[in-house]
Amino acid sequence: MSPVPGERDRIRAAMDRILGGVPQRSNGALTIVALAAEASVTRNALTQRHLDLKNDFYAKVKERGQPTDAEARLRKQVVKLKELRQSEKVERAQLKADVEALVRAVNLLTQENRQLRKQLTDPDPVVRVLPTQPRPPTG
Missing domain, CATH: 1.20.5 (Single alpha-helices involved in coiled-coils or other helix-helix interfaces)
Structure with a gap:
């Protein structure tokens, strides 16, 4: 499956909003479900097509030291x-x-x-x- 144009950019922007504490479309939880909702993509997009972004998100969450x-x-x-x-x-x-x-x-x-x-x-x-x-x- 090829990614939807602009999907990666939406995911990166959603990561920045969630990690910055200013979510617009989700509850702001530090989860893939919230990230998908924030980026307006399916959860599968993160777990199948954009594994690198999912892993990057979890790495940034871990760096923050917050569970x-x-x-x-x-x-x-x-x-x-x-x-x-x-x-x-x-x-x-x-x-x-x-x-x-x-x-x-x-x-x-x-x-x-x-x-x-x-x-x-x-x-x-x-x-x-x-x-x-x-x-x-x-x-």
């Missing part, structure tokens, strides 16, 4: 994920402690239940079954 918008967004996401991981770690530790406490309680109740059943089978049980009272009719 790209995508990098900044990913860094924020990493921070959020680390915070989430830490909170889940705390929650997991609490759940583990809760499980251990519940296991102890179940073991204690099982032991008490065995003792009570044993007392019921003894010849003179200490525990006596009390008669139940009839419930009054409802309604």
